[in-house]
Amino acid sequence: MLKAYTGLIKKEFIQVRRDKNMLRIIFIVPIMQLLILGYAVNTDVKNISLDLYDYDQSHYSREFARALAAGDYFKFERDDRPLLTRSLWTLDDRFRNGSAEMALILPNDFSGRLTRGEDVTVGLVADGSDATAARVGIGYMQQIVYRFSGRIAGFESPLTMRHKFLYNPELASVYYMVPGIVATLLTMITVMLTSMAIVREREMGTLEQLLVTPISGTALLLGKITTFAILGFVEICVALIVGILWFKIPFVGSPLLLFGLSALYLVTTLGIGLFFSTVTSTQQQAMFLAWFFAVFCILTAGFFTPISNMPQWVQYVTWINPMRYFMVIVRGILMKGAGLSELMPNIYPLIIYGGLIFGFAAMRFTKRTT
């Protein structure tokens, strides 16, 4: 039994090593992606292209324009002369070809009303097709207007709010995203490898050859799984080392805990891969399932958008996404130094999930092979 098991692992590794392309895809491509994509993430809405139509051309309107230009929220087309004299009807075209995202119209009685202490209404036109950017832009505008009004009226707020950012004081999104990418790559690669490797043997007819040998179904299963688990572990180690050395992501918590919980997570992803391999008959089908699962995991794990933001029924759907639990674990350990007790709410589901899916898939697998 033991000899059959180690023999199988050896066979799997020979197979992996022989395929240079496979090795490149498992190790080099993900690392390259990590290096590149770590920089791609920047959800800060900045440099919104703003057209300013100033029909007042007064001291106040110019001061308002300066208030808008300060900071990197808004960007005028030409920095030296932000006060445009373009016709209003060209605005539609400028929105369509992306030259402008927002436009602000200052009426000709802007300064007159302000000096009399009256309210003045300015017009803001926003390109709503990117809803998030538009919302944020309107929010920025609101803040600038509040401040400007206060200054004109000589009203200073006695209250201030001091923000203290824990765990990531510089608010670098890279710190948050790199652990997310690590979790994604681990999930994609282990699920795909497992689901396709077994179907492949079946498709090529080599599974039958294995079955006529005196190796038991269980040993066969364990041999395959162990190989992929080891590959998954190497993957996560390499990715973490790159993240720490290159992106200088913090590692506040316990490495041991992270490895233990990664092992727990691997049981789940390998179980899912195994399950896929038992319900499909060609590599193509297995791959489609694995692909669907990978995209599902990425988009509903709270990787890019918080889960609390999703509609309630989608939040229930995310319960079947094992990556959502692992995401909290990885980020918690790396950035916040969370311990076992703090992570418990995310560990229980993984234990139950992993146990169920792995057990079920293993049962199906051994039943089919004997």
Next chain:
Amino acid sequence: MRKIRFIAQKEVYHILRDPRSLVIVFAMPILMTFLFGYAINMDIENITIAVADYDKTAASRQLTGDFINSTYFTPSAGKPAFQDPERLLKTGGAAGILTIRPGFAEALANGTEFELGMTVDGADAQLALAVQAYSNVLLSRFLLNQLPPGTNIGGVRISTLVKYNPDLKSSQFFVPGLVAILLLMISALLTSITIAREKETGTMEQLLTAPVKPREILLGKIIPYVVIAFLDGILVLIFAKVIFGMPFVGSKMLLLLFGLIYVTAALSIGILISSLVSTQQVAMMAALVTTVLPSVMLSGFMFAIKNMPTALQVLSHIVPARYFLVIIRGIMLKGSGLQILATQAAALVMLTLVLLTLASRKFKTTVG
């Protein structure tokens, strides 16, 4: 021409023989559009916060109410412990803790300076910035409400007009993008295995001994998938229109035309991969790894390209989804015409040609 047709016919038999895969190819994009159209929402709202009110006055309760009853924030289930309030952030029970020290009401009445505290979980930078912005807005609003009635400080008010998407629904922005990305992935996957499968099963030699040119094999193999991917795209678009009520301002014909170019580009990626590798498994993994994350992250689907470092902005030019995203959003939401989108379309055509040339060149060398 006839030879291309025969190769295409043979490929159609392959496709039809595996109806399960065909069902997946059509059902999955629809399922995904449905799920993600709802799931992806970049408007960060309902952030869970906790309030530690040590002032315990009417004013502090008023401020607390303003915060937790706004659409920005929702109250957390747990209360921050006096000894270790930050534990609530560590467990993920709250994203921020508003601390109101004693003396708040007094300072407010006397107009003396006073500092409120907001401790924020900075792990998610995006969320943290939102907490900061929202709490500043809510504080300004609170202050304005505290002014005695009738005070007129005379200020600037904004009247806002939002074009193309007046309700600012983010699904209107994401659903077209989702269509683009799903189409790209499924197309690349479909063709990535076609040639690799022939190599793996040994039928490649047979195909090569037949009197057909490599170019004809490639074209014959692509054409059936162009049809499938194109139908897939139309199906997903119809679905998006029915379920999400997506607007369709611009020309449908123009979108279909560009869609055809786009799926050809995506299929070319698959063909290129397929001619480079020798097994189906490697081909599929390569297709997945090279399409999923790059097209989600580098195409402008979620993260604005103009905010990326310059090197990445340059790199994003090889991601086909980047061009089609501008096209599909422009046509569906803004009604942009050919004139405005010509550069994007030209880039897409160029990219397709480059990919196809590369594929046929690589294909030739591997067959010798």
